[in-house]
Amino acid sequence: MSPVESALILVVYLACFAAVHSLMASLPFKRRAAKILGRRMDPWYPAIFSAFAFVMIAPLVYLVYLFPGDILYVAPSPWRWAMVAGQVLAGLLSIRAFIDALHRFKVPLQLSGPGAAEAKPLAPRGVYRWVRDPFLLSGFLIIWLTPFMTTNILILYAAVTVYLYLGSLHWERRLLAQFGDEYRTYQRRVPRMVPWRGRGWPPD
Structure with a gap:
């Protein structure tokens, strides 16, 4: 199989995954x-969603693994271990982000508007006081701190970067539907991905 064909297979498969995952x-x-x-889906949907993605x-x-492409670089020590350490920290950031905002992932709350009886306040805490989408930040760090790179992995990572960014836009639209004006105020105060000095929550 030629390098072009193997790269095309990866991109097409990723596009199919992105379509199903986004749906x-x-x-x-x-x-x-x-x-x-009905109510049977409430506790199971996040687990099914995550399992299906895996x-x-x-x-x-x-x-x-089958079609890695040509090697572009392999980071030497100690940079290799510094990059791996960055990936580990990014993974811990994702776990922390999930813990800090469990109510954002509960389907009944996602389907309720800001005025519904079961709605809960946005209440940013932990990492969400400094960035709106820590999963976007951790995702970028995990993929681009990979200590080696091949042509097909580079193509795949570029496509994943675009998908993660578009997914972040979708995430913001869903949170706007869930929290309304409260989230708009939060958007104006807290950056999406990169913490800025003097930008955080609550406002001064």
């Missing part, structure tokens, strides 16, 4: 699932 993350899909399944990502990882 399952969308509010219309969740509303339809809630209408069909199952779909596994073949992508295998494809990269």
Whole structure:
């Protein structure tokens, strides 16, 4: 298989994954699932969503293993270990971000508008006081701090970068639907991904 063909396979598979993943993350899909399944879906949907994403990502990882492409670089020590340490810290950031905002991931709360009886306040805490989307920041750090690079991995990472950014825009739209004006105020005060000096929550 030629390098162009292997790269095309990776991009097409990633596009299919992105389409399915985005569909399952969308509010219309969740509303339809809630209408069909009722309250039974409330505790299970996040777990099913995560498991499905893992199952779909596994073949992508295998494809990269089969068709890595030409080696572009391998970071020497000690830079290699510094990059790996950065990836570990980024992974811990993702875990912390999930813990700091559990209510953002509960489907019933996502489907309720800001005026609904079951709605909860935005209440930014932890890492969300400094960045709106720590998952975007951690995702970029995890992929671009990989201590080695090949042509197909570079193409894949470039496509993943675009998808993560577009996914962040979708995430913001969903949070606007969930929290309304409270989130708009939060957007004006807190940066999306990179912490800025003097920008944080609550406002001074």
